[in-house]
Amino acid sequence: MTNPGYTLIELMAVAAAREIQDGEIVFAGTGLPLLGVMLAQRTHAPHCCIVLEAGTIASQLDHLPMSVGDPRAMRGAARAAGLHEVFPYILQAGRVDVGFLSGAQVDRFGNLNSTSIGPDPRHPKVRFSGSGGACDIACLAQRTVIIARHEKRRFPEKVDYITSPGWLEGGESRLRAGLIRGGPSVVVTTKGVMRFRPETKAMYLTSYHPGLTAQAVADDTGFPLDTEGATETPVPMPEELCILREVVDPERIFLR
Amino acid sequence: MSVSGKMIDLHAAASLVRDGATMSFGGFTTQRHPMAFIYELVRLGKRDLYLFGHSPGGDWDILIGAGCVKRAELAYEADEAFDTVGPRWRQSVERGEIEWEDYSNFSMVARFMAGAMGIPFMPIRSLLGSDLLRRQTLAAEQRAADPRTSAKKLHVMDSPFKANDRIVLVPAIHTEFAVLHVQKATVNGTIRIEGQSFADVQQALCADTVIVTAEEIMEEEILRREPERNPLPYFVVRHICHVPFGAHPYAVFNYYDYDPLQLKIYHDSARDDTAFQRYLEKFVYEVKNQTECLFAVGGAARLNGLKADPCYGYSPNLKRRGLG
Numbered sequence: 001m002t003n004p005g006y007t008l009i010e011l012m013a014v015a016a017a018r019e020i021q022d023g024e025i026v027f028a029g030t031g032l033p034l035l036g037v038m039l040a041q042r043t044h045a046p047h048c049c050i051v052l053e054a055g056t057i058a059s060q061l062d063h064l065p066m067s068v069g070d071p072r073a074m075r076g077a078a079r080a081a082g083l084h085e086v087f088p089y090i091l092q093a094g095r096v097d098v099g100f101l102s103g104a105q106v107d108r109f110g111n112l113n114s115t116s117i118g119p120d121p122r123h124p125k126v127r128f129s130g131s132g133g134a135c136d137i138a139c140l141a142q143r144t145v146i147i148a149r150h151e152k153r154r155f156p157e158k159v160d161y162i163t164s165p166g167w168l169e170g171g172e173s174r175l176r177a178g179l180i181r182g183g184p185s186v187v188v189t190t191k192g193v194m195r196f197r198p199e200t201k202a203m204y205l206t207s208y209h210p211g212l213t214a215q216a217v218a219d220d221t222g223f224p225l226d227t228e229g230a231t232e233t234p235v236p237m238p239e240e241l242c243i244l245r246e247v248v249d250p251e252r253i254f255l256r
Numbered sequence: 257m258s259v260s261g262k263m264i265d266l267h268a269a270a271s272l273v274r275d276g277a278t279m280s281f282g283g284f285t286t287q288r289h290p291m292a293f294i295y296e297l298v299r300l301g302k303r304d305l306y307l308f309g310h311s312p313g314g315d316w317d318i319l320i321g322a323g324c325v326k327r328a329e330l331a332y333e334a335d336e337a338f339d340t341v342g343p344r345w346r347q348s349v350e351r352g353e354i355e356w357e358d359y360s361n362f363s364m365v366a367r368f369m370a371g372a373m374g375i376p377f378m379p380i381r382s383l384l385g386s387d388l389l390r391r392q393t394l395a396a397e398q399r400a401a402d403p404r405t406s407a408k409k410l411h412v413m414d415s416p417f418k419a420n421d422r423i424v425l426v427p428a429i430h431t432e433f434a435v436l437h438v439q440k441a442t443v444n445g446t447i448r449i450e451g452q453s454f455a456d457v458q459q460a461l462c463a464d465t466v467i468v469t470a471e472e473i474m475e476e477e478i479l480r481r482e483p484e485r486n487p488l489p490y491f492v493v494r495h496i497c498h499v500p501f502g503a504h505p506y507a508v509f510n511y512y513d514y515d516p517l518q519l520k521i522y523h524d525s526a527r528d529d530t531a532f533q534r535y536l537e538k539f540v541y542e543v544k545n546q547t548e549c550l551f552a553v554g555g556a557a558r559l560n561g562l563k564a565d566p567c568y569g570y571s572p573n574l575k576r577r578g579l580g
Contacts, residue, residue, distance in 0.1 A: 030336045030337050031337060053361060054284045054285075054287075054311075054452050054454055055452035055453060055454060056452055062568075062572070063570075063572060066286065066336060066337035066338060066514075066576065067284075067285045067286040067287070067335070067336035067337060067338075068284075068285070068336070069283070069284035069285045069286055069287045069311070069336075069452060069454065070286060070287065070507070070514075070570075071287060071451060071507045071508075071509040071510075071513065071564070071568075071569050071570040072568075072570055073452070074451050074452070074509055074569050074570075075568065075569075080451055080452050080453070081452070081453065082452060082453035082454045082455055082456070082457070082458075083284075083310060083361055083362070083365045083454055083455045084365050084368075084369055084453075084455050084457070084458050087361065087362035087365055087366075087382075088362070088366070088380075091362070092362070092380065092381055092382070115358060115387070115388075116349075121358070121387070121391060121393060122393050123352065124349065124350065125350075126346075126350070127341070127345070127346045127349040127350050128340075128341050128346075129332045129333055129334035129340060129341045129342065129345075130330060130331055130332045130333060130358055131331050131332060131358065131359070131360040131361070131386075131388060132310075132311050132331050132332035132360070132361050133311075133331070133360065133361040133362065134360070135360040135362075135363075135382060135383060135386050135388055136360045136361060136362035136363075136382045138386075139381065139382045139383065139384060139385070139386070140362075140381060140382060161387045161391070162385065162386050162387045162390075163386060163387065163388065164386065165384070165385035165386045168385050173385075174385060177384050177385035178381075178384040178385070178412075178422030178423075179381075179384050179385055180381065251576060251577060252577060253337065253576060253577055254337070
C-alpha cells in the first residue's frame with residue numbers, strides 16, 4: 001500500500017475532532033481525546049470548552065498535557081478548581097455535552113473495561129490503572145465518544161468488567177439501571193468508526209478506514225458487527241494535518 | 257493555638273505515622289504529591305498502611321513497591337502518559353500482595369467530601385450499571401473485621417423524596433493523616449495552593465492530623481492580604497515542613513515542572529523487581545534526606561532545567577519525549 005500521507009493516529013484524532021460541535025463543553029482525557037479536542041478548537045469548534053477532571057475549566061492549551069493534572073492545563077483557563085467541583089457541579093449536574101472514554105475492552109453495547117482482564121477481578125490476569133473518572137463520565141456526560149484499539153480480543157461479546165457503562169444490555173437497559181442520561185454515541189478505533197442503532201443500541205459500522213474493507217473490520221470484531229451502509233472514513237484534510245503536527249503536537253508527544 | 261510549634265522537619269513528621277495508619281496524600285497523577293515525605297516513610301520502613309485516594313501516581317507506586325501498604329481504596333494508579341499503569345501497583349495486584357477496593361474518582365472525592373463535612377455518606381448518581389457497583393474486591397468478613405475499612409462498599413437506594421430516582425450512597429472517609437504538598441504556607445498553618453486544588457482540601461478536612469510540606473514559608477500577613485485564596489483555616493493544619501522541590505519528580509504549578517527523565521528512570525526500573533530495588537537504594541535508602549536525594553538525581557544542573565517559566569507556571573521548552 002502506498003503511503004497515504006497521514007498516520008493512523010492522525011486519522012483517529014481527526015475523526016475524534018469531528019465529533020465535537022462548536023460551543024460544546026467537552027470532558028477530555030490525556031492522549032487522543034486531547035489531540036482531537038485541541039484540533040477541533042483550532043478548526044470548526046473554536047468555542048468548545050475543555051474541562052479536565054483534575055480541576056481546570058476552559059483551558060486554552062498551548063502545550064499538550066501529559067496528564068489531566070498537568071500544570072499545562074492551567075494555560076488560559078477560565079477557572080482552576082478541583083475534582084470536588086468538576087465532578088458534582090459540572091459533570092453530575094449535566095453540564096458536560098461530550099466526554100471521551102477509552103478502555104482495553106469494548107463490547108457491542110459500548111460497555112468498557114479499564115480495570116482488569118480475567119473472570120475474577122480479585123485475581124486478574126492483567127491489571128490496569130482502574131476507572132479514574134471514566135465510570136463517572138460514562139454515567140453522567142450527555143454523550144460519550146469511545147476511542148479504542150480494534151482487535152478481536154479487545155472487542156469481545158462481553159467485557160470482563162464493566163468499568164464504564166455504555167448501553168449495558170441494549171434497548172432500555174441503561175435507563176432501567178437508573179442512569180438518567182448519556183450513553184456512547186460513537187466508537188473511533190484503529191480500524192473504523194462505529195455508532196449505535198437507536199432502538200437496540202447495538203454497535204454498527206459507520207465507516208472503515210482507508211485500505212480496509214467493512215468485512216475486514218467485522219472479521220476483527222469479537223461479536224457480529226452490522227456493516228450495512230458502511231463507507232470509507234473521510235481522510236484528514238491537509239489543514240487538519242498541518243494543525244495537528246505544527247500546533248497541537250509539535251513535540252510528538254502522542255503523534256506518530 | 258500558638259503560632260510556634262507547627263514547624264517540624266520531615267523525619268520528625270514522618271515518624272508520627274505508626275504502622276497500620278490510615279492516610280491520604282495530596283496531588284493528582286503527575287502534580288503536587290508530597291514525595292519527600294513519601295521517601296521518608298519508605299526510609300523509616302513503615303508497614304501495613306491503609307491508603308485512600310482518587311488518582312495517585314508514583315507516590316503510591318513506590319510505597320506499594322517498598323512493601324509499606326496493606327490496603328488501598330482508590331480509583332486509579334498511574335502517571336498517565338508517562339506510563340499508563342503504575343508498575344508496582346500492577347505487580348502487587350497480579351501477585352496477590354495487596355488488598356484493595358476499586359471506586360471511581362467522583363465516588364472517592366464524594367467520600368472525602370462526606371468525611372470533611374462530618375456526615376456518614378454522600379449520595380451520587382455515578383457507578384450505576386457498572387461493576388464498580390456490583391462487585392467488590394474486599395470480602396464482607398475483611399470489612400467487618402477492620403474498622404479502618406467501611407463495613408459496606410456502597411449502598412443503592414431510591415431517593416426518599418421521589419419514586420424511581422435511584423442514587424448511590426458512598427461511605428465517608430476518615431483518616432488519621434492527610435499529607436499535602438503545597439506552594440506556600442506560614443508557620444501558623446495558613447496555606448496557599450496555586451493552580452488545580454485536586455481534592456487536597458477535602459482530604460485534609462477528613463483527617464485527624466494534617467501535615468503540610470511547602471515550597472516556601474511565607475509571612476502570615478502576606479497570605480492574609482488575600483484570604484479568599486487560602487483554602488484551609490490555619491487550625492486544620494497541625495504540622496508544616498519547609499521542603500523545596502518536595503514533589504520532585506512531579507510538578508508544582510508556578511515552581512517547577514515534572515521531571516520526564518526521572519519518571520522514565522522510575523518506570524523503566526519499576527517494571528523489574530531487581531531494578532526497582534536498585535532504584536530504591538540509589539534514591540531513597542542510600543541518601544539520608546531530601547537534599548541528598550536531589551543531589552543523587554542530578555542536583556542544581558538538573559533541577560534548574562525544570563524551573564517554571566513565570567509566564568506559564570511550567571517549563572514550556574522541557575524535553576518530554578525521546579529521553580535516554
